[in-house]
Amino acid sequence: MRTKHMKCLAGVTAATATVLGLSAGPTAASGHHEHVVRPGESIQEAVDAAHPGDTVVVLPGTYRESVLITTSGLTLRGTGERTVVAPQAAGTAPADPAAAPPKTTAGAPAPAKGPRALNACAAGGNGICVVGTEKNPVDGVRIRALTVSGFTKSGVWSSRTDGLSVRRVTARDNGTWGIAQEHSTRADIRRNTTTGNGDAGIFVANAVNEEGGATDTGGTTIADNEVSGNRIGVTARRVRNLLIDDNTITGNCSGIFVVGDESKPAAGAMTISGNRIVKNNKLCAATPRLSAIQGSGIVLTGSENTVVRSNVIQDNVGTTDFSGGVLLFKSFVGALNTGNTVSENLVSGNSPADLANRDTAGTGNTFTGNTCATSVPAGMCAE
Template identity: 55%
Template sequence: MKKYRIVYMVCTAVVVGTGLGAAPPAARHAFHVVMPGQSIQKAVDAAQPGDTVLVAPGTFHESVKVTTPGLTLRGMGRSTVIEPSVKKAANSCAEGGNGICVLGTKDRDVEGVTIASLTVTGFARTGVFAMATDRLTVQNVTTARNGVWGIAQERSVRGLIRDNSALNNGDAGVFLANTINEEAGATDTGGTLIDHNRLEGNRIGLTVRRLRNLTVAGNRATANCVAMFVVGDENKPKAGALTVRDNLVVRNNKSCPKTARLDALQGSGIVLTGAEDTLVTRNVVRNNVGNSPLSGGIVLFKSFVAVTSDRNRISDNVVEGNSPADLINADHGTGNTFEHNSCRASQPAGMC
């Protein structure tokens, strides 16, 4: 029988002052070290809240389901690789075609989970999938060549998605939504941050669907069909009240065919549709060129369900070399402003 190496770290609390009684007992958090040939899932199942499952370099053929609050699942960099198993699915995460799943319940979010420093590749649906989470961190993770999404999160709040590489995934490299399979109004994420990720070779680098109160900052998107897509619809409240800032969006000129939901895609930088009160600022958007209806540098696109985009502010961006134009307002909403942008061509004319 293979055994896991478990190392305990002891954290003590110090009480200052007199008359306060004895200090509380020490909290013990374990490190569960998983070596090649061992099961990550078994280590996760054995872990307690606050523990760390540390996975050595090597390739692990399995899916991993996390439901324990405060758990950290950490590899040792890109050389810790999780790939699909050829065996029959061992849990609901594998059955869904996902690599790592972090799952709360309908009544309670799973809190404080961290997924870090590993590669998840080749899964039929999603590399890292999260549902009903609070303060989930996904950091320094490479998600490559997964069938639908690299990193996906729904019905979750206060997340941090930072310093990841989402490469050549079938749909979005990073996908965030209120719900995936139901119609509902946009929900407040409580300040989710998508920060300094590399989004390359996907159909869409980043999709934010029917969400409010989040920030997309400092990401680099290239060689996707669309770099960044903020999507709303007819449900209330509308998507928006979010910020897209300080991103580098360059040469997203991959060509993707038409689907049941979208026209053919190519050459789209930052696209907003059915959104309100969104700030798009200090981004560098260059050389995104295509013939899709959504092509262009920064685009306000007419909603697929005839909902207007209103009161969005596009300001202080460098938008150059995009075609058919750097700035495009194809929406009939009210209160949208384009100001202080460095650009050469706009549709309609006069926005540069």
């Protein structure tokens, strides 16, 4: 199967390979292979044929499928905005994988016709999935330079991964999250664009469908992303030990939302620094778990030992409970904020206040050296 696949790839013209800087065969130094996918071909088939260390290169075009990656060390690389992964067109939904295949008169399965069966990624409504298991996480997968758009759930979804790297990906107009992960460690989510997604542009959680204490992400980094027009820009839910740095976050209902609850360990022990969080004034209606959101810069709920430092937080304006520049708010189950530090931020033009500590029962929270005009309670802005 592998030999046959590589012989097919040898059909890529020398001119195409030269222009794109690609090789259809193994590199001389490493022995790793590049699998080139052209319009009309299947990304999933190339991924299934790949081995750890291989690269799947997806040429410009629109590929109407979902891609499931379960191989460690794999790189999936497109050509930027010209490589688009999108759902199958209406009226051509994949077959139900639980249904029995049609039979020929001899009783053998009939040859496949039409759209291929759902994989687990497509069944979940996601575009690109990287999925391991508790005992065998998928390590070192890299996703590069492509667009994932229009899926009912997430553009890029990962679970049980370590060292996942997502860079220069555009995740737009997906029903829930743009780029999301759970049960994962040491991710690097950098230089992406997430816009118009139904919930968070970037979402990091301990687990989506379970309660439980916050998990240590091992230093997951969310950096240098452009995040706009989502419900929430970046959500960190029941996680610890991560960096949210140097992102531009604008036009969402809320910029950054740290979510904790009464479980132990608590969410927090993270750094939010160097971000530009401006005019997140979209109005989002209440949900069963959360009141309406509008005009929120950074919100900490049930967090401990989080550092909010050297951010520019401006012109976030609204009239909801979460409106304002930087807010401490007890979680929806009553968990308190403890030991958080908000320092050296430029916070201006936010309403009803630049800084607001609405978790007055929380302990050890400090506001120091912030340039701002209004605070609740008064006196938290630097003179």
